[in-house]
Amino acid sequence: MSQANATPRRRFVSVWLVVTIALVALMVVVGGATRLTGSGLSITEWRPVTGAIPPIGEAAWAEEFAKYRASPQYKLLNEGMSLGEFQFIYWWEWSHRQLGRLIGLVFAGGLLFAAVTRRVTLGEGLTLFGMGLLLATQGAIGWIMVASGLQPGMTAVAPIKLTLHLGFALLFFGALVAFLIHVRPPRSETPRLSAPLRAGAYLVLALTFVQILLGGLVAGSRAGLTFNTWPLMDGGFAPSLDGLFAVTPWWENFVDNVALVQLNHRIGAYVLLIAIALYAFAVVRAGADRATRRRVFELLGVMILQAGLGVATLVMVVPLSLGLAHQFGAVVALALAVRNVALAAGGTSQRVRERRPGAVAQPV
Structure with missing residues (x-):
């Protein structure tokens, strides 16, 4: 070429x-x-x-x-x-x-x-x-x-x-x-992050993917049509163990028991929000560049909005509009998490960018 x-x-x-x-x-x-x-x-x-x-x-x-x-x-x-x-x-x-x-x-x-x-x-x-x-x-x-x-x-x-x-x-x-x-790649220079911050980016991406899969189980089992209160669930943080593991064999509860399926999705949201908040704090504390901070806080903002949509979808018993908005929010969150990993792991300062015709491509 x-x-x-x-x-x-x-x-x-x-x-x-x-x-x-x-x-x-x-x-x-x-x-x-x-x-x-x-x-x-x-x-x-x-x-x-x-x-x-x-x-x-x-x-x-x-x-x-x-x-x-x-x-x-x-x-x-x-x-x-x-x-x-x-x-x-x-x-x-x-x-x-x-x-x-x-x-x-x-x-x-x-x-x-x-x-x-x-x-x-x-x-x-x-x-x-x-x-x-x-x-x-x-x-x-x-x-x-x-x-x-x-x-x-x-x-x-x-x-x-x-x-x-x-x-x-x-x-x-x-x-x-x-x-x-x-x-x-972005036009502005994006330096490669340190190993701990790169690991944090991968962790956030993995948690995001797992959380969306947990949401898929909620959708498939129609678990969102039950326990339509928040933050309490069946009057407490979680239903009783007997209710959570009512199906035998016990491992089938993770797929077929709507109580455990919904609880797992709730806990997944809490863990993900805490993880991305801690990651954002670590990025700021490490003195990362402005572009990196911006993309991390964009991800955090979308995660918070997505959590709010999830709560609203639950308490309103899954209306079509909110259910679709929540699903689209998951796609946006995944895209931002992937972008964060790609730029944290590779950066653009390590790449050779395309130049205008006649220019000489050099590392930036």
């Missing part, structure tokens, strides 16, 4: 990554809406290609509705549902799957174009290809999740599979954000 056209070539990669990141964030929110509206099991087949075309005409809709009426969810939960009500939940699930198809096309098409036109290096291309495999795996897990809800006696998908589906989406999202920072 010549120095003269390096910047325009990389600009395509940057725009492509930003578009993909935005689509994945939208996908997570639409997935949340699909879950909150009870729409996830409305399409009972997995047709990656032909499923992109929705039912057209009365006969096609009648056929699709008949498939849903044969499902356990309809028989046990939605018997008597009208065609209009079915169409409402169908369009949510169809939109969710359509977004998945669009993300796959945008990512694969952009990667192919970038590779053919040599806008990425071989190493970058292999990294992006690995991310593509991650995306494909996430899509396959989505169908495994849906299939779990179509088993006899089931009216919803398995919480652990929903959480796994969400987790792979977040891994892909986080990888996109990190790669975008690699391609387009």
Whole structure:
């Protein structure tokens, strides 16, 4: 790649990554809406290609509705549902799957174009290809999740599979954000932080990821519809041990017992807030540069806002608007945590930046 056209070539990669990141964030929110509206099991087949075309005409809709009426969810939960009500939940699930198809096309098409036109290096291309495999795996897990809800006696998908589906989406999202920072680092110099502060950044990221997964378990088990008070839960900090471990074997309580599932998400929020507050204090005490302090306090601010949204969502018994806002807040928090790690670990003072045509690239 010549120095003269390096910047325009990389600009395509940057725009492509930003578009993909935005689509994945939208996908997570639409997935949340699909879950909150009870729409996830409305399409009972997995047709990656032909499923992109929705039912057209009365006969096609009648056929699709008949498939849903044969499902356990309809028989046990939605018997008597009208065609209009079915169409409402169908369009949510169809939109969710359509977004998945669009993300796959945008990512694969952009990667192919970038590779053919040599806008990425071989190493970058292999990294992006690995991310593509991650995306494909996430899509396959989505169908495994849906299939779990179509088993006899089931009216919803398995919480652990929903959480796994969400987790792979977040891994892909986080990888996109990190790669975008690699391609387009901040213009201002960002020094590499000390080893303890780098470790703190990784810890905050790990806690953020785990906390979102705990939220996925809350969503999958509908634990947010219970114990709708805060800060108390069942009249105290936590329900009794008998209530928390009422399911046998005991380890299934961490997935299937709504009391323990919700308590874990609450405790996760407390731990995460304390961790990011201590990390921010350590950054200030270490005399970090202004850009570093700013990004850490942006992360802290989003975490506080996200905690407030979580409390409001709980006490108001999960209204759709707040539930989606809370889910979007989790995506934003993860993006900021990934950005913090990428810049803390690598900085930009260690990189060679792109220069204007004719300029000589030097370390800054």
